[in-house]
Amino acid sequence: MFAVGNTRELILDMLMEILEKGSYSHLVIRDVLDKYNYSAPRDKAFVKRVTEGTLEQLIRIDYILNLFSKVPVSKMKPLIRNLLRMSVYQLLFMESIPARAVINEAVKLCGKRGLKGLSGFVNGVLRNIEREKEKIPYPDREKDQVKYLSIRYSMPEWLVYKWLAFYGNKKTCHILEGLLKEHPVSVRLKESLGVQEKAGWLLSLKKAGVCAKEHPYLPYAYELFGTEGVRNLPGFSEGYFAVQDVSSMLVAEAAGIDREKEMLALDVCAAPGGKSMHIAEKLKGRGKVIARDLSEYKVSLIRDNIKRMGYTNIETRVMDAQQSEGELKEKADLVLADLPCSGFGSMGKKRDIKYRACQEALTELECLQRRILDVVWQYVKPDGVLLYSTCTINPDENEHMVEWFLEKHPFFQLESLSPFLPEVLKEEGKGGMLQLFPGVHKTDGFFLARLRRCRKA
Numbered sequence: 001m002f003a004v005g006n007t008r009e010l011i012l013d014m015l016m017e018i019l020e021k022g023s024y025s026h027l028v029i030r031d032v033l034d035k036y037n038y039s040a041p042r043d044k045a046f047v048k049r050v051t052e053g054t055l056e057q058l059i060r061i062d063y064i065l066n067l068f069s070k071v072p073v074s075k076m077k078p079l080i081r082n083l084l085r086m087s088v089y090q091l092l093f094m095e096s097i098p099a100r101a102v103i104n105e106a107v108k109l110c111g112k113r114g115l116k117g118l119s120g121f122v123n124g125v126l127r128n129i130e131r132e133k134e135k136i137p138y139p140d141r142e143k144d145q146v147k148y149l150s151i152r153y154s155m156p157e158w159l160v161y162k163w164l165a166f167y168g169n170k171k172t173c174h175i176l177e178g179l180l181k182e183h184p185v186s187v188r189l190k191e192s193l194g195v196q197e198k199a200g201w202l203l204s205l206k207k208a209g210v211c212a213k214e215h216p217y218l219p220y221a222y223e224l225f226g227t228e229g230v231r232n233l234p235g236f237s238e239g240y241f242a243v244q245d246v247s248s249m250l251v252a253e254a255a256g257i258d259r260e261k262e263m264l265a266l267d268v269c270a271a272p273g274g275k276s277m278h279i280a281e282k283l284k285g286r287g288k289v290i291a292r293d294l295s296e297y298k299v300s301l302i303r304d305n306i307k308r309m310g311y312t313n314i315e316t317r318v319m320d321a322q323q324s325e326g327e328l329k330e331k332a333d334l335v336l337a338d339l340p341c342s343g344f345g346s347m348g349k350k351r352d353i354k355y356r357a358c359q360e361a362l363t364e365l366e367c368l369q370r371r372i373l374d375v376v377w378q379y380v381k382p383d384g385v386l387l388y389s390t391c392t393i394n395p396d397e398n399e400h401m402v403e404w405f406l407e408k409h410p411f412f413q414l415e416s417l418s419p420f421l422p423e424v425l426k427e428e429g430k431g432g433m434l435q436l437f438p439g440v441h442k443t444d445g446f447f448l449a450r451l452r453r454c455r456k457a
């Protein structure tokens, strides 16, 4: 079990791993919480909150540190800069923790990690911030809106600039606010579960201190509050549920599966298998899903999930979606192209995405998306459906990508998503594309388009 002292040490190590070594935050946090699952829920909640919060508010925290420290954040020793960052997060955003405790623990940790000589510096910077925290001068919104929003919401300036240009002031502010709101874990409960099994699951979650709320969009979607990790929850190993954002669940809904007909669905970028499994479930054993991904490792993630959830009608394959698989030409009733993307829609859960992104990487991703789309449309039978989706809110990867595709492949047509969507989204999906935004919709940011192949090429 970890206690207060080493709880903070653990957070420091996690931040070093994520911010200095480049590991993915959601994986680091998940692995640590799984490893220390036996620890007190309060300690686990603290570790998660401080680590995620520090990442979420990093730009604002660094801005403040640069105001109060003679040494710029970029020139500090990595251990010191991350110790200061996590301490500033606690001073500014966790009122329930006495400032004295935050500062003392930081000074102690500094010495424990062999940097006793810098403990005076750490002490001084944190004390000054604590004293002045109500009077911190932020950039003037009127004079420099981009800078103001960037620091206020800890979003890189180039992204704020891009979103203001695409979406305007009001929507951009909604998105920025939405990304900073609490993001509970959402899960898809197997629709095939009986009433008693479902009631038993809800009860055992309650006993485990987890509050499960039905999501307003879909009856089998639940949001889980008060959990620091899902793998140890009741029902996980039994395969009762899959972790999936509600936006992603809409893809299998949009597939419009006719349970009377056998069908072949092909998911060309399927790992870890969330949408493939959901489609397999909707098929109810009629027909098959072929779930492909780029590497053996990625496909092993799909296999693990299929095994846990108990689906039998999914076949997995390692395959680069840029390569053509001749035997599948015009064979699939449904092709799902849930492509690698910038992931801006899931920044609320994967808090380091915003710091990793850059325009060059976006341009590369768009080229990859075009190359994949240019191959995978061929698998769609005449009269079959191609679903294109991303978990981003970047129009170049979404609406503009669909426009590009339709121009090049005019034998596809957008088809209304409305018949497949929950009531509140029907209007927005009627043109065949649906863009969901954090802070505007009750989901992560996500894009979906339904394209019908009208004839042969």
Ligand SMILES: C[S@@+](CC[C@H](N)C(=O)[O-])C[C@H]1O[C@@H](n2cnc3c(N)ncnc32)[C@H](O)[C@@H]1O
Binding pocket: 248, 268, 269, 270, 271, 272, 273, 274, 275, 276, 292, 293, 294, 295, 298, 319, 320, 321, 322, 338, 339, 340, 341
């Ligand atoms: C958005 S994720 C897919 C999520 C998945 N559909 C789900 O619902 O669980 C994109 C996937 O594309 C895969 N990928 C990236 N490049 C690929 C390529 N050239 N061919 C096939 N898969 C690729 C990645 O490994 C990643 O698993």
